[in-house]
Amino acid sequence: MKEHICNSAAELAWQLADTIAQSLHAAINQRGHAVLAVSGGKSPIALFEALRVLPLEWQHVTVLLVDERCVPHEHTDSNTALVRRHLLQDAAAAATFVPFFETLPDTLDEPALIRLVDAANRRLATQPWPMDIAVLGMGDDGHTASLFPGAPGLNQALYSSGPVAWVRPATAPHARLTLTLPALLATRELALSISGARKLAVFQQARLGADESLPVSLILNQHQTPVSIWMA
Numbered sequence: 021m022k023e024h025i026c027n028s029a030a031e032l033a034w035q036l037a038d039t040i041a042q043s044l045h046a047a048i049n050q051r052g053h054a055v056l057a058v059s060g061g062k063s064p065i066a067l068f069e070a071l072r073v074l075p076l077e078w079q080h081v082t083v084l085l086v087d088e089r090c091v092p093h094e095h096t097d098s099n100t101a102l103v104r105r106h107l108l109q110d111a112a113a114a115a116t117f118v119p120f121f122e123t124l125p126d127t128l129d130e131p132a133l134i135r136l137v138d139a140a141n142r143r144l145a146t147q148p149w150p151m152d153i154a155v156l157g158m159g160d161d162g163h164t165a166s167l168f169p170g171a172p173g174l175n176q177a178l179y180s181s182g183p184v185a186w187v188r189p190a191t192a193p194h195a196r197l198t199l200t201l202p203a204l205l206a207t208r209e210l211a212l213s214i215s216g217a218r219k220l221a222v223f224q225q226a227r228l229g230a231d232e233s234l235p236v237s238l239i240l241n242q243h244q245t246p247v248s249i250w251m252a
Contacts, residue, residue, distance in 0.1 A: 021248075022247075022249065023249045029066060029215050029252045032067075032213065032215065033066035033067045039211070040056065043152060043208075044056060044076055051148075053082065053148055054080060054082070055147060055151040055152050056081060056082070056151070056153055056154075056155075057083075057085065057153070057155065057199065058085065058107065058154075059085075059155055059157045059165070060087065060089075063157050063213065064106075065102070065106050067155070068102075069107075071112065072107050072108070072111060074111065075111065081112075081114075081115040082115065082117075082147055083107065083117045084151065085119060085199075086155070086198070086199050087197065088121075088196065089194035089195075089196055090128055090133070090136070090194055091124070097194060100119045104117070118147060120144075121140060133173075133188075134186070137182070137184050137185060151203075151207040152207070152208050153207065153211060155211045156204075156239065157212070158223065159219075161222075162222050162226055162233070162234030162235060164212070164239060165199055165204065166187045166197070167198060167236075168189035168190075168235070171188060172190075173185060173188055174232075177201065178201045179200075180202065184199060184200065184203070185200050204245075205242060206244075208245075211248045212236070212248070212250065213250045214249065214251050215251070220251060223236070223249070227240045227241070
């Protein structure tokens with residue numbers, strides 16, 4: 021685990037964007053393509069806008085989501101909309117974007133979520149695996165991706181053999197689709213971005229040992245996948 025301490029969120033965005041671009045460039049040189057998974061929310065917007073202008077063979081990059089709220093793509097809470105608006109512009113418009121779904125069923129009960137997961141797993145099975153780099157965030161409750169502590173669906177998301185699972189958090193709106201913990205740990209490189217004193221305190225607690233009540237700790241306390249921590 022490597023830690024990078026930045027003086028501001030803006031500095032973090034530019035430095036992390038440069039690091040991601042280097043990783044993608046190396047993957048393209050080695051394998052002819054690169055796969056990047058990104059998180060949603062407000063925090064990554066500055067990162068996306070820094071990354072999208074960097075010179076890269078974006079036509080050889082596939083962009084996936086780390087997680088997605090089960091809302092239509094035009095919804096204000098849609099990570100798909102966020103990525104299209106803030107990342108897939110400028111040079112990065114040439115990248116291939118693969119969302120978890122295109123449309124949603126009218127009812128999102130558990131059987132519908134299972135069918136949505138099955139379709140997402142079939143869709144992602146056509147992509148090159150493993151992913152080259154996944155960019156994660158973290159909530160004040162210690163969730164990362166949509167691995168929310170205590171949420172219905174969490175156990176499947178932690179131990180499923182498929183890359184995608186559903187989670188229905190009690191502390192946040194909307195059911196979610198998320199990359200599973202095994203899929204994340206199969207990634208060649210993980211980057212965790214943290215800003216603010218409250219989240220830094222949660223991070224310091226989570227790094228002490230693996231604990232399902234702080235799902236981000238399962239990313240931090242493992243020896244399978246390199247993790248870089250970006251803090252401001």
